[in-house]
Amino acid sequence: MAPATLKDWLDTDESKAARWSGDGGGETVGHHSGRRIVEIKHKSKADLKEDDYAHMNKVVGYVHRHLAQGGPKQDVEHSTWRHSLMNWGHDPLKD
Numbered sequence: 001m002a003p004a005t006l007k008d009w010l011d012t013d014e015s016k017a018a019r020w021s022g023d024g025g026g027e028t029v030g031h032h033s034g035r036r037i038v039e040i041k042h043k044s045k046a047d048l049k050e051d052d053y054a055h056m057n058k059v060v061g062y063v064h065r066h067l068a069q070g071g072p073k074q075d076v077e078h079s080t081w082r083h084s085l086m087n088w089g090h091d092p093l094k095d
Contacts, residue, residue: 001089003041009086010034018083030087033059037089063090 001009009015010031018030037059040052063085071081077093085092 001086001091001094003038006034006041006086006089007038010038014078014083015087018080018087028087030084033062034087034089059088062088067092 015031015034016028018028033055036055040048040056043052066081066085069081071092072079076082082092
């Protein structure tokens with residue numbers, strides 16, 4: 001997803017409903033990752049740090065694992081599965 005699209009998505013109720021906070025409170029893991037992705041995508045390649053690359057490797061792993069699990073058989077568009085992937089910067093309906 002483009003940074004602006006991802007940033008707008010993170011402000012929606014659907015995005016906030018696809019949640020796992022990890023510690024039971026605060027910002028969700030997906031939202032934190034999405035915000036970080038937006039920050040990374042706004043950097044030039046020369047400005048990227050080791051932790052930026054590490055985060056993007058984590059993102060790629062998350063997306064690959066969830067795509068491999070497969071989505072729901074019906075209503076993929078409105079599914080928590082899709083919304084969670086979108087929080088991590090990937091819309092499976094826009095491949």
